Amino acid sequence: xxYFLQSILKLSLIIILLTWERVLGLPLLFVSLSLLWLDKNxxxxxxYFALLILxxxxxxxxxxxxxxxxxxxxxxxxLFLRSKLNFFPEKKRRVLVLTLILNLILIxxxxxxxxxxxxxxxxxxYLLVLLWLRLIQIKRKTKSGLNIGLLDEYGF
Amino acid sequence: MFFSLSYSKKFQRQRYLKLVALLLxxxxxxxxxxxxxxxxxxxxxxxxxxxxxxxxxxxxVQPVVQLRDFRHAAYKIQSLEQQLAAAEVEVAQLRxxxxxxxxxRDLIENTxxxxxxxxxxxxxxxxxxxxxxxxxDENKDFHLPAAVLVDQTLVGVATNRQENLALVKxxxxxxxxxxxxKTESGVEGLIKGDGRKILLTEIPMEAELTIGEQVVSIGQxxxxxxxxxxxxxxxxxGQEQAVKQAVVEQQVSFYDAVVxxxx
Numbered sequence: 190x191x192y193f194l195q196s197i198l199k200l201s202l203i204i205i206l207l208t209w210e211r212v213l214g215l216p217l218l219f220v221s222l223s224l225l226w227l228d229k230n231x232x233x234x235x236x237y238f239a240l241l242i243l244x245x246x247x248x249x250x251x252x253x254x255x256x257x258x259x260x261x262x263x264x265x266x267x268l269f270l271r272s273k274l275n276f277f278p279e280k281k282r283r284v285l286v287l288t289l290i291l292n293l294i295l296i297x298x299x300x301x302x303x304x305x306x307x308x309x310x311x312x313x314x315y316l317l318v319l320l321w322l323r324l325i326q327i328k329r330k331t332k333s334g335l336n337i338g339l340l341d342e343y344g345f
Numbered sequence: 346m347f348f349s350l351s352y353s354k355k356f357q358r359q360r361y362l363k364l365v366a367l368l369l370x371x372x373x374x375x376x377x378x379x380x381x382x383x384x385x386x387x388x389x390x391x392x393x394x395x396x397x398x399x400x401x402x403x404x405x406v407q408p409v410v411q412l413r414d415f416r417h418a419a420y421k422i423q424s425l426e427q428q429l430a431a432a433e434v435e436v437a438q439l440r441x442x443x444x445x446x447x448x449x450r451d452l453i454e455n456t457x458x459x460x461x462x463x464x465x466x467x468x469x470x471x472x473x474x475x476x477x478x479x480x481x482d483e484n485k486d487f488h489l490p491a492a493v494l495v496d497q498t499l500v501g502v503a504t505n506r507q508e509n510l511a512l513v514k515x516x517x518x519x520x521x522x523x524x525x526x527k528t529e530s531g532v533e534g535l536i537k538g539d540g541r542k543i544l545l546t547e548i549p550m551e552a553e554l555t556i557g558e559q560v561v562s563i564g565q566x567x568x569x570x571x572x573x574x575x576x577x578x579x580x581x582x583g584q585e586q587a588v589k590q591a592v593v594e595q596q597v598s599f600y601d602a603v604v605x606x607x608x
Binding site: 204205208209211212213234238241242246247249250251255256257260261264268 | 360363364367368371372375380383384387388390391394395398399401402
């Protein structure tokens with residue numbers, strides 16, 4: 190019950206975040222957090238698929254594009270995040286690169302216009318994701334006394 | 346291989362298959378058009394949130410926009426001041442024109458004022474002695490000689506008064522008063538009649554005349570200037586003559602006129 194309520198709360202927050210980013214421009218934080226959340230629940234098959242369906246549906250509805258494409262992008266993104274790429278060994282960088290690639294595909298598909306606000310949003314989002322990952326890293330390190338790194342937990 | 350998964354191959358294969366199956370299901374649902382129904386129903390949830398966020402974004406962005414506009418405010422005020430000054434000058438000019446216009450209107454509309462002493466009359470036809478009727482009113486002091494016009498064309502001169510009539514000497518008559526006239530090109534001469542035609546005479550040989558040129562009066566006693574007489578139809582010049590003459594054609598006739606104007 191506790192986990193269910195937590196999930197509902199998280200979904201509500203991510204909806205607010207997604208709609209807010211729709212107003213600003215690109216879904217940078219949404220894609221980053223979705224990838225992290227999917228990656229965290231990758232082992233739990235049912236939860237993973239449920240999240241995949243819901244997140245892709247939210248994305249498709251808010252950004253007015255194909256649900257199939259949203260599903261494809263998030264699933265391929267989450268699979269790439271789990272893969273061991275030689276040129277992106279660090280998962281933190283992999284999340285950022287995947288977020289950028291998925292957003293570029295979104296721009297290409299939906300024809301969103303890039304302007305000065307998009308650049309500001311990109312910079313702020315990048316810093317926020319970095320801060321998020323850094324804070325969780327410090328929190329985990331302090332809690333356990335060991336630096337367990339970013340690969341296992343993201344705090345989401 | 347480009348990348349490899351960290352889980353077992355079986356798990357990996359199952360995950361791929363399930364993902365492909367899910368994609369196929371969604372594709373099928375989209376093909377059936379059911380996805381759109383789901384999206385539309387979800388829009389009811391997202392729309393209020395989106396509106397709320399738009400309002401917040403507007404409130405957040407508004408001060409930034411105002412700050413940006415504030416930077417150009419001085420330039421805008423200066424530009425507006427210039428436009429205001431130009432508009433004020435234009436308004437002053439328009440007021441002056443309005444006053445002039447009103448004064449001119451008053452002048453025209455004032456019926457007591459007679460700018461040109463004119464009299465509309467009926468021609469009394471007589472080949473021997475054409476005449477026009479004059480006003481019976483004795484108070485109306487009509488000065489003779491006066492130009493006789495038909496449709497703004499000078500056709501003759503009213504000379505002698507006989508009770509209520511004024512005898513008219515038409516331009517083509519031999520006995521008419523010579524009228525000073527000039528062409529459009531400025532060649533001056535005398536309008537005389539030979540009993541059949543109207544002639545522009547006493548033109549120097551070196552003067553150049555053109556067929557079709559308009560002839561107007563120069564102005565003399567009883568005949569105002571710039572009254573239209575006619576157009577040059579032909580030029581006559583003999584070798585032994587010192588001057589040349591031209592035949593002037595009129596488009597109107599005293600005998601066809603219903604009313605004539607004495608000016």
